[in-house]
Amino acid sequence: MRIAVLGAGSLGTIVGAYLSAGGMDVELIDVYQAHIEALNEVGAKVTGTTEFHAEVKAVSPKQKSGTYDLVLLLTKQLYNDSVLAELLPFLKEESVVCSLQNGIPEQKVASIVGEERVIAGSVEFGATFIEPGVSELTTEYGQFKKYAFQIGELNGETTDRIRRIQTVLELVGGTHISDNLVGTKWSKLLINNAFSGLSAALNGTYGDILDHETGIASAVHIADETIKVGRANGIRFAKMGGFDLESLELSSENDVPERIQAFRVTMEPSRLLRASMLQDLEKKRDTEIDYINGVIPKTAEGTRIPTPFNDLVVSQIKSAEETRTVPDFDTNLKAFQKLLVI
Numbered sequence: 001m002r003i004a005v006l007g008a009g010s011l012g013t014i015v016g017a018y019l020s021a022g023g024m025d026v027e028l029i030d031v032y033q034a035h036i037e038a039l040n041e042v043g044a045k046v047t048g049t050t051e052f053h054a055e056v057k058a059v060s061p062k063q064k065s066g067t068y069d070l071v072l073l074l075t076k077q078l079y080n081d082s083v084l085a086e087l088l089p090f091l092k093e094e095s096v097v098c099s100l101q102n103g104i105p106e107q108k109v110a111s112i113v114g115e116e117r118v119i120a121g122s123v124e125f126g127a128t129f130i131e132p133g134v135s136e137l138t139t140e141y142g143q144f145k146k147y148a149f150q151i152g153e154l155n156g157e158t159t160d161r162i163r164r165i166q167t168v169l170e171l172v173g174g175t176h177i178s179d180n181l182v183g184t185k186w187s188k189l190l191i192n193n194a195f196s197g198l199s200a201a202l203n204g205t206y207g208d209i210l211d212h213e214t215g216i217a218s219a220v221h222i223a224d225e226t227i228k229v230g231r232a233n234g235i236r237f238a239k240m241g242g243f244d245l246e247s248l249e250l251s252s253e254n255d256v257p258e259r260i261q262a263f264r265v266t267m268e269p270s271r272l273l274r275a276s277m278l279q280d281l282e283k284k285r286d287t288e289i290d291y292i293n294g295v296i297p298k299t300a301e302g303t304r305i306p307t308p309f310n311d312l313v314v315s316q317i318k319s320a321e322e323t324r325t326v327p328d329f330d331t332n333l334k335a336f337q338k339l340l341v342i
Contacts, residue, residue, distance in 0.1 A: 001168065002066065004029055006087065007074035008039070008058060010127035010276065011100075013135035015072060015172050017044035021054040022171035027068075028058040036060055038133030048127075048136035048272070049144070064090050070165060071097045074123075077105050077291045084112040091117065096161060098151065102192055102276075103291035104185045106154060119162060120181050121151040122188040124240065125173065126206075126273035140269035147241045148173025150188075152181035183238035187245050189295060190226045190237065194219040195267065197293040197313040199275035200320075203327040207271030210264050218336040220259040221309040222293070224250040229296050232303040241266065277317065284324045289317045308339055 001024065005016040008028035016028040028044070030036055039058035046052040067090050075083050091097070091113060099109050100121045110118045124147045125139040137144060149169050153162055156179045169175040178184040195206050198219055202208070209215040227249045230237060237246045243266050248259050277287040296310040312335055320327050
């Protein structure tokens with residue numbers, strides 16, 4: 001099986017390293033030339049909650065050749081139109097594109113490469129790009145090896161090809177097949193909304209959010225808005241890491257302390273994570289906020305469900321994008337404090 005890791009950033013570097021070490025024929029594809037050179041010259045180095053090194057092959061998009069049996073799509077949704085159009089000549093009829101992107105991009109991916117080629121997945125570990133050739137695993141290692149991915153067919157069937165891809169991804173970390181793919185993607189969206197969105201809006205780690213009363217209470221409300229909007233659109237949220245995310249919905253403010261405790265327990269292994277959107281802001285780049293927290297107010301249209309916490313995250317990150325600045329934790333936190341006392 002010939003595999004392409006399309007988008008060899010923080011996550012893709014780790015995925016490519018473990019697949020290469022597992023004996024797979026893998027190309028890591030990225031646009032960052034210094035990173036490509038480092039990967040080819042010294043290999044991929046994984047630091048953080050583990051230490052790992054593997055020899056890998058890295059190429060630029062223009063250096064793609066032949067065809068790929070499996071493409072692990074880890075680029076940002078911002079670039080899907082061009083990235084996927086350029087990928088088409090390198091796909092066979094039976095090639096599979098596994099979307100591991102944030103948000104819910106499968107409809108868009110399928111419209112370009114063909115629905116029959118698409119399976120979808122959810123990445124359940126975090127990483128930070130350190131320097132060319134080096135990526136930091138920020139999820140606790142035992143959790144990473146137990147829950148790294150959920151994958152599934154668009155129609156929810158358990159097919160031979162999804163089992164083959166599960167076997168491949170198990171070389172990286174724990175990989176689970178979902179028969180509720182849409183619910184899986186929405187569950188990942190919920191976590192991204194509550195923690196990646198706040199991490200970027202406040203300029204902090206997941207741990208900073210967990211440890212601050214306003215931060216974690218805001219995460220609870222973001223999750224509640226996501227659940228309510230998802231349910232109004234017929235979504236059945238899938239469990240993640242064995243945890244029932246729908247149990248986080250609020251029936252009243254009296255539920256908040258219990259939900260805070262639930263988040264602090266379930267998210268503890270991820271406290272070192274810093275959102276990729278925050279890393280984008282630090283590099284003065286646009287983020288994927290429209291495909292993460294921005295999904296909720298858009299999907300809430302016509303439901304009469306208010307989404308003030310997700311709206312605030314979007315507003316703060318958009319402001320940082322426009323000014324090419326990094327948010328200040330204390331300044332932006334005050335806006336969430338005001339929402340909590342309304």
